Amino acid sequence: MTAADLQALLPLLILAATSLFILLGAAFLPGHRTAYLITIVGMLVALASIRAAVAQAPHLVGEMLVIDAFALFYIGLLLLAASVVTTFAYDYLKKIHLKAEEFYALLTLATLGGCVLAASNHFATMFLGIELLSVPLYVLIAYVFRKNDSLEAALKYLILAATASAFLLFGMAxxxxxxxxxxxxxxxxxxxAGxxxxxxxxxxxxxxxxxGFGFKLAVAPFHMWTPDIYQGAPAPVTAFIATISKGAMVALLLRFFGAIPSDQSGAVFTAISCIAVASMTIGNLLALRQTNVxxxxAYSSIAHLGYVLVAFLSGGPQAIESATFYIVSYSIATLSVFGLLAALSNADGEPETLAPFKGLFWRNRSAAVFLSLAIFSLIGIPLTSGFWAKLFIFIAxxxxxxxxxxxxLALNSAIGLYYYLRILFVLYSPTDELSELSSTTSPLNRSSFVILAALTLLSLTIGIHPAPLLELVKMLVTTL
Known part of the structure; x- marks a missing residue:
């Protein structure tokens, strides 16, 4: 391996080293705060090292990994999202009083797996990245082992991930x-060539x-136990699955199927079109009956991935641009929702049902405002990033x-308005009763407030002035 290879792989190498330092810290300097600091510093250093990797891009490492603008963009996105999840997890783990060092090591390894997927150019590294992403999640989902639904969710994720791996391996063969x-x-x-x-x-x-991709993206008809996994996993882990895991798989999807010539009459196009239609329709219709946030x-994510598949099917440069822009916007809003759930949690659990959120605006205004703006973005209301994300998919x-x-897509977006507006209605409903979970009446802690405020400001900034992000996304087309 040459010096150029090492420089190109610097973000991945730093992530791998971070996981080792976390384990060494657990052995010699045990403590929750120490593990958190090692993790967040390692991720931020890896993020900063992207600048050095850019100097070598595009660079092919051993014909298995390609470090180009596309890979580095997604690696940066995954690292930023992982840093946010890590911060939410720090406060969450303090509340449930569980040993935390292993959590951060597993979270770092899963993030590394996602980054490998973003740079994969070979079946071997693709499978390695998928397994490196999936295996730590088995444990992370069941980390709050005192909850039966967490153990159930982990078992279901294990079965789904194993099934996906089997399909992928057979397909590769x-x-x-x-x-x-x-x-x-x-x-x-x-x-x-033919x-x-x-x-x-x-x-x-x-x-x-x-x-196999369908199982990993949790799109219909491969969604099956996805809502159970979302419900059973700890809130920060659910945020990881909904953003980092899905973002890495979308990056892989764009790179892998970008190698297949687009043909709207072909079998591949027809199959993915059916999956997109099923995901949008099933996801939105089933979400209508839910009372658990x-x-x-979970069902919303199935629908949103269906929207991304519509962008993907458009083919050409606009497919990469619109799909990537949508993933960025969706990740910001989803991190806000699950981050808020984590921030409002306590030792007794998470405010999962709609009941604890009734009249939240009158008890915890900052939390209600953050959640409202995240939902506005998921709906696609103007002045949020979600508006431009959906508009670009329509245009593509x-x-x-x-x-x-x-x-x-337009009809399903209208259906989605119902369950999103139902959450907003609950937030601003007058109530004289105390919340089912006392933490919803407590102010947000400082770190969660800062992160949630930053995510909200970022969504509004992109919504008001999307040009910088759009220009950055357009640069990816030149390398993919």
Whole structure:
């Protein structure tokens, strides 16, 4: 490995070293605060090191990892989101009185797995990244082992992740048998040259890969236990799954299927279109019946990933731009929602149902305002980042002639208004009763308030002036 390779891989190497330092700190300087400081400093240093990696971009490392503007953008996004989750987790873990060092080590390793996915250019590194992302989550989901639903959620995630890995491995094997290559670039070159005589074998492999991606993204009809996992996992872990895990898989999806020539009459396009329609429709319709905030967000995430698939299907540069912009906006809003749940938690649990939020504005105005603006962004209200995110997907779909998908996206967005507005109605409802969870009446602690305020300000800034982020996203097209 050359010096250029090491410089290009610097963010990943720092993350790996951070996880080792956390374990060493747990052995020689045990303590929750020490583990948190090592984690947050390591992530921020890794984020700063992206500047050094940019000097080498685009750079191919061992033909398995490609460090380009696209990879570095997503690595930066994942590191920022992980830093936010880490801060929320610090206050959350103090409340539930559990040993925390292992939590931060697992969180760092899972983040490393997501960063590997963003830079993968080979089936081997793709599978390594997926497993490095998934395995720590088995433990993180069950970290509050005193809760039966946490253990149940971890078991269900284990089954889903194992199923996804099986589909992916079998799909990789069939594609390799057909094309004789495991490189994404080789896949593109072979497909552009002609699929060959055994078309069925390649399509079967791609179908299995789509199924594996479907399980990992938790899109319909592969969503199954996703709401149970969201509900059972600790709030910071749910935030990680909803943002970092999904963001890494979207980056992989764009890079992997970006190697396949777009063809609106092809089987791959038809299959992903059906998944997009099912995800938007099922996600929004099932969310209508929920009274648990985490389950509402789970079904909402299924719908939002369906919107991202519409952007992906538009093909060309606009697919990367609109999908990436949407992931950024969705991550900001989702981190705000789950961060607020974590901040309002106490040793007795989390305010999951709508009941504790009734009249929240009159008891905890800052929390109500943060939650309201996050929901506004998820709806797509103007002056929030979510407005531009949905608008760009509409534009991309219209430019590509995806009229059916665009119309269904508009109809499903209207359906989504109901359950989002129901949360807002509860927040501002007058009530004379005390909240079911006393923590909802307490002011937010300083660190949570600062992070939530920063996320809200970022959403509003992008909503008012989206040009800087859009220009940054457009730069990714030149390297992908």
């Amino acid at each position: 069939l594609i390799y048998a057909e094309l004789g290559t495991m490189h994404f670039d080789g896949l593109r070159d072979n497909l552009q 699929i060959g005589e055994r078309r069925g074998l390649l399509l079967a492999g791609i179908a299995l890969m789509i199924t 985490k389950r509402i967000m 779909g219209i430019q590509s002639g995806l009229w059916v998908l665009v119309i269904l």
